[in-house]
Amino acid sequence: MESPFPCPKTVTVRRNPHRKARPTPSSTVPLPLPLSSPPIPPHIPSFPTPDILSVELSETQRPREIDSFSSSQNPKRKPESENLKVFLRIRPLTVSQNAHKQNKRGGEVVKNAWPKNPKAKHLPKNKVKNSNEICVTVNDPHSVTISPPSSLQESKRIKSVVYEGFSHVFSDESSQAEVYQKLVHPLVEDFLRGKSGMLAALGPTGSGKTHTVFGCIREPGMVPLALRRIFSEDKSNGNQVSRCRTFYLSMFEICSEKGKSERIFDLLQEEGEISLQQSAIKGLNEVTIRHAEQAESLIAHGLLRRATAATNSNSQSSRSQCIINICCTPNSNDGEFDDEPKSTSLTIVDLAGAEREKKTGNQGLRMLESNFINNTSMVFGLCLRSLLEHQKNPKKPLQKHFQNSLLTRYLREYLEGKKRMALVLTLKPGAEDYLETSNLLKQASPYAQIKFIGIEEPAKNKSTKRPTQVLHGAEHSKRMKFSSVEASSISKTAVFGDQPRIEETKDENGSLTEVLVESEEPVSCKVTEGIYIKQDRIELTKREREYQIMVNFAKALWDVLKQYKQKLEMAENEICCIRDNLTCEKRRSSDLEKEVRHLRLISSFPEVPSAGVSSSCLVGLCTGTDSSQDQNYQHNDQKDEKLRTHISIAESSQDLKDLEAVDMHSEDEATSVCIASQDCVKERCEEAAETAGLGQHFQRLKYDEEDHSSVNNIRTLMDVNNVQRDDKTTETEGTDDSEYGSSCLQLFVKNKETCVCSVEEPAISASPVITSCDNSSAVEMDPLPHEEKKLHPSATVMPRENASLVEDTRDCTALDTCSLDISSSRKTEKPKRRLLPASSTLLKDIGSVAVEDDIDKSKGGRGEKKVPLDTRNKSKGSTSLLRLLRNDLRL
Numbered sequence: 001m002e003s004p005f006p007c008p009k010t011v012t013v014r015r016n017p018h019r020k021a022r023p024t025p026s027s028t029v030p031l032p033l034p035l036s037s038p039p040i041p042p043h044i045p046s047f048p049t050p051d052i053l054s055v056e057l058s059e060t061q062r063p064r065e066i067d068s069f070s071s072s073q074n075p076k077r078k079p080e081s082e083n084l085k086v087f088l089r090i091r092p093l094t095v096s097q098n099a100h101k102q103n104k105r106g107g108e109v110v111k112n113a114w115p116k117n118p119k120a121k122h123l124p125k126n127k128v129k130n131s132n133e134i135c136v137t138v139n140d141p142h143s144v145t146i147s148p149p150s151s152l153q154e155s156k157r158i159k160s161v162v163y164e165g166f167s168h169v170f171s172d173e174s175s176q177a178e179v180y181q182k183l184v185h186p187l188v189e190d191f192l193r194g195k196s197g198m199l200a201a202l203g204p205t206g207s208g209k210t211h212t213v214f215g216c217i218r219e220p221g222m223v224p225l226a227l228r229r230i231f232s233e234d235k236s237n238g239n240q241v242s243r244c245r246t247f248y249l250s251m252f253e254i255c256s257e258k259g260k261s262e263r264i265f266d267l268l269q270e271e272g273e274i275s276l277q278q279s280a281i282k283g284l285n286e287v288t289i290r291h292a293e294q295a296e297s298l299i300a301h302g303l304l305r306r307a308t309a310a311t312n313s314n315s316q317s318s319r320s321q322c323i324i325n326i327c328c329t330p331n332s333n334d335g336e337f338d339d340e341p342k343s344t345s346l347t348i349v350d351l352a353g354a355e356r357e358k359k360t361g362n363q364g365l366r367m368l369e370s371n372f373i374n375n376t377s378m379v380f381g382l383c384l385r386s387l388l389e390h391q392k393n394p395k396k397p398l399q400k401h402f403q404n405s406l407l408t409r410y411l412r413e414y415l416e417g418k419k420r421m422a423l424v425l426t427l428k429p430g431a432e433d434y435l436e437t438s439n440l441l442k443q444a445s446p447y448a449q450i451k452f453i454g455i456e457e458p459a460k461n462k463s464t465k466r467p468t469q470v471l472h473g474a475e476h477s478k479r480m481k482f483s484s485v486e487a488s489s490i491s492k493t494a495v496f497g498d499q500p501r502i503e504e505t506k507d508e509n510g511s512l513t514e515v516l517v518e519s520e521e522p523v524s525c526k527v528t529e530g531i532y533i534k535q536d537r538i539e540l541t542k543r544e545r546e547y548q549i550m551v552n553f554a555k556a557l558w559d560v561l562k563q564y565k566q567k568l569e570m571a572e573n574e575i576c577c578i579r580d581n582l583t584c585e586k587r588r589s590s591d592l593e594k595e596v597r598h599l600r601l602i603s604s605f606p607e608v609p610s611a612g613v614s615s616s617c618l619v620g621l622c623t624g625t626d627s628s629q630d631q632n633y634q635h636n637d638q639k640d641e642k643l644r645t646h647i648s649i650a651e652s653s654q655d656l657k658d659l660e661a662v663d664m665h666s667e668d669e670a671t672s673v674c675i676a677s678q679d680c681v682k683e684r685c686e687e688a689a690e691t692a693g694l695g696q697h698f699q700r701l702k703y704d705e706e707d708h709s710s711v712n713n714i715r716t717l718m719d720v721n722n723v724q725r726d727d728k729t730t731e732t733e734g735t736d737d738s739e740y741g742s743s744c745l746q747l748f749v750k751n752k753e754t755c756v757c758s759v760e761e762p763a764i765s766a767s768p769v770i771t772s773c774d775n776s777s778a779v780e781m782d783p784l785p786h787e788e789k790k791l792h793p794s795a796t797v798m799p800r801e802n803a804s805l806v807e808d809t810r811d812c813t814a815l816d817t818c819s820l821d822i823s824s825s826r827k828t829e830k831p832k833r834r835l836l837p838a839s840s841t842l843l844k845d846i847g848s849v850a851v852e853d854d855i856d857k858s859k860g861g862r863g864e865k866k867v868p869l870d871t872r873n874k875s876k877g878s879t880s881l882l883r884l885l886r887n888d889l890r891l
């Protein structure tokens with residue numbers, strides 16, 4: 001059963017690697033950094049202009065992109081690599097078909113109007129191919145498929161092969177103009193801009209090389225089209241170009257003499273055999289051309305001289321390699337076009353087509369010619385192959401295949417990749433030409449990978465300016481004269497390409513010397529290649545440095561802009577925060593204003609009359625260690641009767657009538673006692689004192705730090721400020737704090753002993769009135785037994801007037817005495833405090849004080865614990881004070 005779809009033939013794809021696009025300078029521009037911003041720098045550093053300008057390039061530092069950048073800056077210098085362009089042109093299957101097509105297109109039958117070799121008149125005409133089978137199929141403008149004829153497919157199982165990577169594939173219907181536009185036009189434009197170039201046509205015999213290069217009258221080839229293009233520009237510019245530059249045409253062929261040796265003939269002169277010395281052709285006639293018609297006429301005459309012969313493959317088969325040079329040299333006196341390039345050349349080579357003996361049936365002389373042609377084509381191909389392999393693997397040396405033929409010796413610079421060139425492969429699409437076509441594509445398609453690296457155009461300085469080499473008229477005689485004089489020293493003459501006017505000689509030291517030919521006396525200047533290289537290197541380094549500076553400048557600018565942006569964002573955020581805070585503050589201020597208004601409204605009511613008496617606070621005593629415990633004590637007052645820690649606050653003067661005599665000056669003051677922990681006593685006292693303005697009046701009476709760890713030190717602070725504030729709010733509004741007197745009674749109990757301390761109101765007494773309970777204290781404390789002291793601390797407050805009796809011996813003017821009686825055991829239960837009226841507490845405590853002589857105390861039994869040192873040191877004055885108090889209070 002047959003498949004509905006024909007099974008495709010097996011196809012082998014031979015791919016030439018794609019040429020990689022050159023990195024453009026724009027690709028080297030640093031990309032914006034990722035959005036994740038780095039930590040914001042504290043400040044933006046100054047722009048590093050000095051650092052940027054001090055860029056120094058090292059050999060390893062030079063980026064590859066610099067070359068492209070430099071070349072883009074100077075289009076006349078393109079040191080970057082450029083691939084060899086390989087074009088493919090497919091000839092029509094038969095000429096008759098082509099003529100038919102041409103007739104269809106233009107209505108005229110195309111005939112080759114170029115002069116034919118008269119020898120070919122009697123040669124047999126090409127056999128008309130009966131087979132219409134083709135082996136070449138154009139896939140796209142850059143690839144073709146070569147399919148073997150059916151006979152070969154069946155017998156040898158040869159597969160179809162796809163060849164890719166061509167710059168362009170011209171089908172059999174392509175016109176000369178189309179081929180010119182894509183193949184030669186770029187070369188001509190470069191040539192007019194001062195870039196030398198070469199086009200070589202390769203292909204088997206009869207494939208259309210000569211047709212492509214020279215064409216016919218109706219279909220002029222690449223050479224006449226190029227000439228027309230060159231001079232058309234000149235015409236459009238009013239012959240300005242030809243006035244500034246001079247164009248020369250030279251045409252020669254390389255053929256073999258009976259297949260033994262190669263000979264070079266100048267096709268523009270009769271019997272013009274010339275020779276090749278090194279890479280230069282000696283004696284080549286360069287004809288000055290002024291317009292295209294003249295040049296075409298010269299070429300037509302040259303083609304008549306070219307060796308052709310009729311073969312089985314081609315009735316007018318080229319038997320030689322034909323080379324045409326169009327040379328351009330600017331006029332030396334013209335300064336207007338001083339920037340124009342110097343001595344450029346456009347070379348077009350029509351190679352003789354390789355032949356297969358079986359097919360051509362050549363014999364004898366034709367066969368020898370065929371061997372020469374095939375050998376030259378092979379050497380040409382070997383040179384390119386060696387260049388390609390060398391470029392692929394630099395370890396492989398560049399073979400000197402060029403030495404094996406005159407053509408390759410002449411084209412050495414092109415074949416070594418030093419100058420720009422293009423190849424056009426011509427093919428015959430017939431099935432009988434499959435093998436030639438296949439071999440050519442297999443051999444030549446990889447050439448598209450060849451790169452021309454570091455192509456340097458001739459320098460513009462005067463020393464490199466080449467005079468014309470045209471060997472006609474006076475110049476010819478000059479040359480001959482010079483040659484006769486210096487012939488012995490001339491080792492070689494450079495006439496190729498853009499160096500036809502320089503003759504290189506070797507001096508005694510063996511160094512290379514270039515001799516300018518146009519001078520009667522040869523001007524010798526030691527110009528070695530190194531000089532040019534050095535100059536170019538310096539210029540290149542300069543450009544690279546400038547480029548590097550610009551790159552660094554751009555980077556630094558980018559960084560600075562980025563930092564400024566971050567800073568701007570920060571500032572904006574800050575502004576937002578400040579704005580929010582301002583709004584809150586405004587809101588607060590408005591609230592405060594409302595409150596003030598409210599308070600003023602309240603203050604407008606009649607004032608509560610001041611009591612006019614002192615509201616003093618007597619300090620309660622406590623054994624607690626912190627204020628939080630004090631609060632607990634207050635809450636648990638009823639539970640612990642034993643704990644005799646008293647915190648008494650005199651709320652009104654009526655409660656302290658007994659004490660009015662003692663402290664007459666403290667009527668207005670409010671006294672409170674702040675029981676603070678041992679750790680915060682000092683801070684609290686200082687804070688309270690500072691708040692109340694009593695910093696200089698407030699003194700701690702006594703604090704013995706020696707033994708504070710053994711007993712819970714009880715400190716009682718009179719936080720005057722707190723009480724003052726309380727009183728102030730109750731008594732008057734808007735009164736200054738300083739109006740209130742403040743006093744602070746601080747009691748220290750050390751080692752369960754009662755200390756008496758007093759702080760007098762500073763407003764009344766300028767001097768600090770502090771009575772300490774040290775050894776010289778006026779109050780003589782009767783120490784209790786040790787166990788009792790632990791449990792019953794008590795404090796006795798004494799009237800000031802009584803205390804004043806003993807003030808002659810003390811620093812204090814008043815004395816408030818507190819006796820502490822610690823009676824509660826902290827071991828058993830939590831201490832409780834009961835808030836009692838100060839007067840009752842004082843009376844009670846004073847009554848409980850046992851006034852005894854220190855002597856009696858010291859006479860205690862041996863087993864008794866010794867009285868502490870501070871107690872023993874109680875003076876008689878203190879004892880007397882206590883007695884007086886008792887008497888005065890009638891206790």
Ligand SMILES: Nc1ncnc2c1ncn2[C@@H]1O[C@H](COP(=O)(O)OP(=O)(O)OP(=O)(O)O)[C@@H](O)[C@H]1O
Binds near residue numbers: 090091095211352353
């Ligand atoms: N593209 C083409 N269009 C029309 N005719 C062509 C084309 N190519 C070649 N021919 C004709 O084919 C014949 C052979 O072409 P040509 O002489 O150019 O081949 P060749 O490659 O130069 O051969 P050889 O190497 O033997 O010189 C010529 O008569 C030419 O007119």
